[in-house]
Amino acid sequence: MITLKDVKKVFSSKSGLVTAVDGINLEINKGEIFGVIGYSGAGKSTLIRMFNQLEKPTEGSIMVAGRDMAKISGRELRVARQETGMIFQHFNLLWSRTVRDNIAFPLEISGVRKAEQRKRVDELIELVGLKGRELAYPSELSGGQKQRVGIARALANNPKVLLCDEATSALDPQTTDSILDLLVDINERLGLTIILITHEMHVIRKICHRVAVMENGRVVEQGDVLSVFKNPKEEITRRFVGQLTEPEDTQETAEHLLEKFPNGKVIQLTFVGEETEQPLITNVIRNFDITVNILQGKISHLQTGSYGTLFVHVDGPDTEINKVIDYIRSQAVDVEVISNG
Incomplete structure (x- = not known):
């Protein structure tokens, strides 16, 4: 055209x-x-x-x-x-x-x-x-x-x-x-x-x-x-x-939690399409020995599908946190560690 x-x-x-x-x-x-x-x-x-x-x-x-x-x-x-x-x-x-x-x-x-x-x-x-x-x-x-x-x-x-x-x-x-x-x-x-x-x-x-x-x-x-x-x-x-995806106070919230939980990690999850509708965090809490604090999250509906981001703080043994990250990635959700304790 x-x-x-x-x-x-x-x-x-x-x-x-x-x-x-x-x-x-x-x-x-x-x-x-x-x-x-x-x-x-x-x-x-x-x-x-x-x-x-x-x-x-x-x-x-x-x-x-x-x-x-x-x-x-x-x-x-x-x-x-x-x-x-x-x-x-x-x-x-x-x-x-x-x-x-x-x-x-x-x-x-x-x-x-x-x-x-x-x-x-x-x-x-x-x-x-x-x-x-x-x-x-x-x-x-x-x-x-x-x-x-x-x-x-x-x-x-x-x-x-x-x-x-x-x-x-x-x-x-x-x-x-x-x-x-x-x-x-x-x-x-x-x-x-x-x-x-x-x-x-x-x-x-x-x-x-x-x-x-x-x-x-x-x-x-x-x-x-x-x-x-x-x-x-x-x-x-x-x-x-x-x-659209990163609230201004996310970094401040993350720093506050890392002071409170120095051994944890703040991770950003990126969901696309059908992944935005799955109970991912519920499954993580049920199946792994960690604590989870949800910092910020948002789902945007695009012309060609849905797109969502979620910022969470996870706290627990490093081996368990790494298992959580591997599990989330296996669910076709992108994971980025944006801050470490």
């Missing part, structure tokens, strides 16, 4: 040349939700804007639905942009137009007849959950409602691809979840390919099938979300995953 080969973007500035995107190679499948995550300055916004030629690459090719976006212009580019909808962090609505007229705007530009416009706008209002708000102006809408208008407008011309540029960053957590649920629904109903950039791992965790991690203009790690959660290879990826 989408292939990027050796994509590079260099800007000129007063201090010289700045490489914002540096040699990106990606394959994005038809119908998947693909996430790009990185901190500010990583190059992710520049990257997504090259998908519809809001930014033109300095080098490389960007194939979207059979077209090289780096090489087209004029009418062909206008058609390609109709097939690539985009939603933005700050909504970019027309403030003098109602909800209905905002959604109709791209249809007007495309020369769609009035009767067809009305029919399509009605369908989209129903799809994004804005029935009853058709005649409201953007100033009368909540942040979530504004973004729903933005999504409906982006879908007006039946695009094949939907680009989301930090689409939930201006929203509160509850509204963010409702917008993410809407995107999943759209993906499943329409078979739409969605490319979503963010700096929030919660967004990736909740809806993405695969993810690419960007740093300093490069993709440093990519893969399906479950694999990246389970085995993050780069330090930046571990930091993102840690936002």
Whole structure:
């Protein structure tokens, strides 16, 4: 569906040349939700804007639905942009137009007849959950409602691809979840390919099938979300995953327990898929001569399965603790000793 080969973007500035995107190679499948995550300055916004030629690459090719976006212009580019909808962090609505007229705007530009416009706008209002708000102006809408208008407008011309540029960053957590649920629904109903950039791992965790991690203009790690959660290879990826799996006070709690039980060990257990549902700790307590203190734990439900982490302190003879670790590993659960007494 989408292939990027050796994509590079260099800007000129007063201090010289700045490489914002540096040699990106990606394959994005038809119908998947693909996430790009990185901190500010990583190059992710520049990257997504090259998908519809809001930014033109300095080098490389960007194939979207059979077209090289780096090489087209004029009418062909206008058609390609109709097939690539985009939603933005700050909504970019027309403030003098109602909800209905905002959604109709791209249809007007495309020369769609009035009767067809009305029919399509009605369908989209129903799809994004804005029935009853058709005649409201953007100033009368909540942040979530504004973004729903933005999504409906982006879908007006039946695009094949939907680009989301930090689409939930201006929203509160509850509204963010409702917008993410809407995107999943759209993906499943329409078979739409969605490319979503963010700096929030919660967004990736909740809806993405695969993810690419960007740093300093490069993709440093990519893969399906479950694999990246389970085995993050780069330090930046571990930091993102840690936002969801490692409570801030875990280390403090571990140090306190190690002072109290100097011969114990603090271990981190990582569960994936069905392993998140087994009574592992109960079995350990029943079958081994050790004491167990649960420090912190969390299970995250991803698009492709479940992922959980559990931090525990185990105390007892070293030989027995080692048996426990071996037993846990035999249950297809990863074990890492993060602190020793």
